[in-house]
Amino acid sequence: xxxxxxxxxxxxxxxxxxxxxxxxxxxxxxxxxxxxxxxxxxxxxxxxxxxxxxxxxxxxxxxxxxxxxxxxxxxxxxxxxxxxxxxxxxxxxxxxxxxxxxxxxxxxxxxxxxxxxxxxxxxxxxxxxxxxxxxxxxxxxxxxxxxxxxxxxxxxxxxxxxxxxxxxxxxxxxxxxxxxxxxxxxxxxxxxxxxxxxxxxxxxxxxxxxxxxxxxxxxxxxxxx
Amino acid sequence: xxxxxxxxxxxxxxxxxxxxxxxxxxxxxxxxxxxxxxxxxxxxxxxxxxxxxxxxxxxxxxxxxxxxxxxxxxxxxxxxxxxxxxxxxxxxxxxxxxxxxxxxxxxxxxxxxxxxxxx
Numbered sequence: 001x002x003x004x005x006x007x008x009x010x011x012x013x014x015x016x017x018x019x020x021x022x023x024x025x026x027x028x029x030x031x032x033x034x035x036x037x038x039x040x041x042x043x044x045x046x047x048x049x050x051x052x053x054x055x056x057x058x059x060x061x062x063x064x065x066x067x068x069x070x071x072x073x074x075x076x077x078x079x080x081x082x083x084x085x086x087x088x089x090x091x092x093x094x095x096x097x098x099x100x101x102x103x104x105x106x107x108x109x110x111x112x113x114x115x116x117x118x119x120x121x122x123x124x125x126x127x128x129x130x131x132x133x134x135x136x137x138x139x140x141x142x143x144x145x146x147x148x149x150x151x152x153x154x155x156x157x158x159x160x161x162x163x164x165x166x167x168x169x170x171x172x173x174x175x176x177x178x179x180x181x182x183x184x185x186x187x188x189x190x191x192x193x194x195x196x197x198x199x200x201x202x203x204x205x206x207x208x209x210x211x212x213x214x215x216x217x218x219x220x221x222x223x224x225x
Numbered sequence: 226x227x228x229x230x231x232x233x234x235x236x237x238x239x240x241x242x243x244x245x246x247x248x249x250x251x252x253x254x255x256x257x258x259x260x261x262x263x264x265x266x267x268x269x270x271x272x273x274x275x276x277x278x279x280x281x282x283x284x285x286x287x288x289x290x291x292x293x294x295x296x297x298x299x300x301x302x303x304x305x306x307x308x309x310x311x312x313x314x315x316x317x318x319x320x321x322x323x324x325x326x327x328x329x330x331x332x333x334x335x336x337x338x339x340x341x342x343x344x
Contacts, residue, residue, distance in 0.1 A: 001250075003338040005242050009235045009257070010333060092227055123227030125264060126333075148313055152264040184314045184323055 013127055016095035020102065020130025027107040030216035031115065032209065033129050035153060036137035038119030041163040041196060043071045045137055045205075046114055048196040050078060052206040053112075057213060060110040062101045064093040064118045071116065081105055092123040095130055112213050121146065125153040133158040133212055140164050140173040147181035154182055158212075159190040161205055166195040228265060231333065232273040236283055238335055243282065252286040254339040261311055262295045262330035295330030 008014065024031045036042045050059050060081040063072045072084035083101040085093060098115060105113075115131060117124045134157040138146055141164060147154045154160070160182060162175065175193065182191070190208050194201035239255060259265050267290055278284045295308040299317035305328070306318045317325050 001248060001340045001342055003242060003246055003248065003340065005238070005335045005337055007238055007242065007335045008333060009231055009238060009335055012234055012237065090230065092230070094230070122264070123230070126227055126231070151313055152262075181313070 010126065010128075013095045016099055017128035017130040020095055020099055021132075023102070023107075024113070024130060024132070025216075025220060027110075028217055028220045029107055029110055029113050030133075030209075030213040031113045031129075031131045032212070033124075033131035033134045034114055034116045034137065035121075035124050035134055035157070036117075036119060037121050037139075037142055040119065040137040040139045040142065042116050042119070042137045043074055044196045045161060045163055045194065046116065047074060047078060048194075048199070048202050049206050049209060050075075050080060050114075052202050053210065056210060057112045058110050059112045059114065060105055062098060062105075062113065062115045064097070064116055066090070066118060081110065087118060091118055091120050092127050093117050093129060094127045098129045111217075112209065121150040121153050125156060132216055135159040135161060137161050137163055138178070140167050140171045144173045144175070144178040145181075147178055147185060151185055154185045157186055157189055159192065159205070159208060160186070161201075162191070162193045164195060164197075165193045165200060166197050228269040229273040229276075231265060232270060232277050235274070235335060236277055236281060239283060239338055240281075242335070242338060243340065248340050248342070250282075250340045250342040252283045252338060253341045254287040254289060255283070256289045256291070256336040256338075258291050258293055258332050258334040258336055260293050260295070260330040260332040262327065263333045264331075265333060267292065291336075293330055293332060296328045297325040298328055300324035300326065 034042050061075045062083050064085045065071060066087055066089060069084045072082045075082040083104045085097050085101050115129055136157045192201050192205040194205055259267055295311055297308055298305050299320060299322055301322035301324050302320040304319045308315055308318055314323050316323050
């Protein structure tokens, strides 16, 4: 017997992601999936952004790591609601993990949720979590060839933060070389050059997040109830 | 190694599809489409699949993988083409423009299941 299935293999994940998205939308929460290599500076950037946005947004964080709670503790010290997911070896978060983590959050007190994914430029690309936007963090010490070498992850993002720009004089990293490849993959994405150390560019990236949140709130209002 | 997670999702999906069809038996063959722009490495995928199937209905199943080429629509010359060369940057094979919209080649689909029914 032959069964014609014609089903997307990641359909189960996509369904849960759609449920997550509907839930976030109904709660008026803007959700951003933070992607990037281990050590790119995802956590440090988020800390700097949330410090900048203090008093303007009500953030929460879902922290994805293979093991440990080091990053979650950093957000706790900032006084933010945070849920740690330990993937126990898995190289990416999936929508089911996020759905379970959201249960631990009081969404009514939150309007911006950052989901810091497992550090990885490959696997995280394929798993929709139900986010509204993807922000990729690439540090200058990783090299300006990364968009050419990892096109899949760069393709689907709405914002790119080039971090650790204070190290540019010491790295053979040419922003224009990266952007030449990147623009072919994501012509409309926002690009920010930031240094969490000096504070350069943080305001622009924070404003972008705020604008996305405002848009999400508009979308919620526009939704037929 | 997201191929492992994808292989896991596939096996679950095959089981669900068989349960919905109320079909009992051993899976003889599955047919997949793994687009050339899907980001899935077929070799790694098959390796992961072989690791996961022992003890399941899919043990001994043959895996047939089609790898559809990237398809694009060119903004410049308006042609719809298949792209033979997936090296970046992707360009329109007809006029060489980089201003193209990718319309296919990212798919990751379970197309069909052949079941050897028991009893």
